[in-house]
Amino acid sequence: MAFSSATDVPVQVHNEGGSKRVVVTKNLPGERWLKVLTAAGCRVEVCTLEDTILDVATIKKLIGKKCDGVIGQLTEDWSHELFGALRGAGGTAYSNYAVGYNNVHVPAATDNSIAVGNTPGVLTETTAELAAALTLAAARRVVEGDRFMRGGQYKGWLPDLFSKIVGIVGAGRIGAAYARMFAEGHKMDIVYYDPYPNKHLEDFIGAYGKLLESKGERAVTIEQLPTVEDVLKRADVVSLHCNLDENTKHLINAERLGMMKPDAVLVNAARGPVIDETALVAHLQANPDFRVGLDVFEDEPAMKPGLAECENAVIVPHIASASLWTRSGMATLAACNVAARLSGHPVWSDSDVLPFVDGPFEKIPKASPSIVNASDLKLEKVK
Ligand SMILES: NC(=O)c1ccc[n+]([C@@H]2O[C@H](COP(=O)([O-])OP(=O)(O)OC[C@H]3O[C@@H](n4cnc5c(N)ncnc54)[C@H](O)[C@@H]3O)[C@@H](O)[C@H]2O)c1
Numbered sequence: 505m506a507f508s509s510a511t512d513v514p515v516q517v518h519n520e521g522g523s524k525r526v527v528v529t530k531n532l533p534g535e536r537w538l539k540v541l542t543a544a545g546c547r548v549e550v551c552t553l554e555d556t557i558l559d560v561a562t563i564k565k566l567i568g569k570k571c572d573g574v575i576g577q578l579t580e581d582w583s584h585e586l587f588g589a590l591r592g593a594g595g596t597a598y599s600n601y602a603v604g605y606n607n608v609h610v611p612a613a614t615d616n617s618i619a620v621g622n623t624p625g626v627l628t629e630t631t632a633e634l635a636a637a638l639t640l641a642a643a644r645r646v647v648e649g650d651r652f653m654r655g656g657q658y659k660g661w662l663p664d665l666f667s668k669i670v671g672i673v674g675a676g677r678i679g680a681a682y683a684r685m686f687a688e689g690h691k692m693d694i695v696y697y698d699p700y701p702n703k704h705l706e707d708f709i710g711a712y713g714k715l716l717e718s719k720g721e722r723a724v725t726i727e728q729l730p731t732v733e734d735v736l737k738r739a740d741v742v743s744l745h746c747n748l749d750e751n752t753k754h755l756i757n758a759e760r761l762g763m764m765k766p767d768a769v770l771v772n773a774a775r776g777p778v779i780d781e782t783a784l785v786a787h788l789q790a791n792p793d794f795r796v797g798l799d800v801f802e803d804e805p806a807m808k809p810g811l812a813e814c815e816n817a818v819i820v821p822h823i824a825s826a827s828l829w830t831r832s833g834m835a836t837l838a839a840c841n842v843a844a845r846l847s848g849h850p851v852w853s854d855s856d857v858l859p860f861v862d863g864p865f866e867k868i869p870k871a872s873p874s875i876v877n878a879s880d881l882k883l884e885k886v887k
Pocket residue numbers: 603604605624627631673674675676677678679697698699700745746747748751752773774775799800822823824825
């Protein structure tokens with residue numbers, strides 16, 4: 505055990521003689537990420553505190569007087585205070601260990617000339633898959649069934665998803681992957697709400713529908729609807745995949761829950777505050793046939809009172825991206841974001857990030873895989 509060079513916060517130090525100091529607020533899986541940072545000449549200090557969520561004061565202590573870059577977690581509040589501290593310590597790079605960055609005040613980072621990285625491209629299918637697992641578990645009452653079997657109370661009943669309508673709120677990377685799983689696998693029609701059309705998804709499902717028709721089967725369809733309310737009213741299953749911001753906080757509230765079918769399934773593997781969880785608990789209590797599958801919670805890691813007692817909720821502890829390949833890939837992307845920035849390398853502009861996470865170490869591109877404020881900071885881009 506060592507201690508942060510500035511304070512009494514316990515850290516594990518790697519590559520002690522490295523000229524650039526990078527702080528990692530929680531240990532990360534795999535080894536490639538550490539190799540990336542040490543190869544870039546960084547002394548890496550990994551916080552070993554057992555607290556799962558670090559507060560701003562502790563992170564400031566970790567940053568100390570000299571710190572070139574930080575890899576942080578989505579449970580941390582990265583705003584003016586921390587970016588000011590990082591800049592004061594000479595830092596120029598921060599990467600979230602997540603694709604979502606609602607915990608990061610990006611303009612505050614930009615004001616302090618700090619690049620903000622995230623980790624898209626390795627968790628799309630993994631997260632969509634868990635959302636699909638929650639959908640099926642909630643719709644087909646898998647968890648209740650398991651409990652009944654173990655309790656010696658075998659009974660038979662249940663609805664069927666085949667040929668029903670799936671609604672997507674936020675048809676970006678993950679929402680589109682989820683839509684395809686249900687259109688292709690379960691032949692469900694897709695309706696979606698997103699401020700922007702997803703033409704690639706529409707073209708794909710349109711072509712798949714034609715293929716089905718050519719084989720004598722019913723074509724699946726896809727339609728972008730004008731409002732989120734339209735999706736809630738039409739769909740049998742609604743899965744949330746929008747990013748969390750001021751427009752999507754409590755997007756699903758009591759009024760909108762009331763517009764959904766009484767036996768609908770709602771899934772959230774996006775961010776907890778997209779749903780007003782107190783209103784959701786009341787809705788679940790009043791509508792026993794309504795079901796929900798949740799990976800994320802409004803006051804994570806806590807749940808709102810009453811949720812744990814709702815038999816019609818399937819709840820898992822934010823594990824949607826928790827496969828070993830995805831989580832170590834995220835660590836590598838976060839390390840490459842920081843290492844490349846500290847080495848003055850450009851920003852990768854291709855959505856394919858596999859060259860960073862798979863393949864020979866020596867062939868990792870000399871670039872930051874994803875910097876969300878690259879344009880504002882006028883960073884050079886490379887393909
Ligand atoms: N549970 C997990 O472990 C986990 C893992 C990965 C990502 N996520 C969450 O999933 C989100 C989506 O990830 P992604 O990679 O698909 O991002 P993305 O940027 O590709 O997709 C987000 C989509 O939401 C849309 N959107 C924005 N505002 C909206 C609104 N008001 N209504 C409807 N749609 C809106 C955007 O236009 C975009 O198409 C992330 O922001 C993150 O918060 C959760």
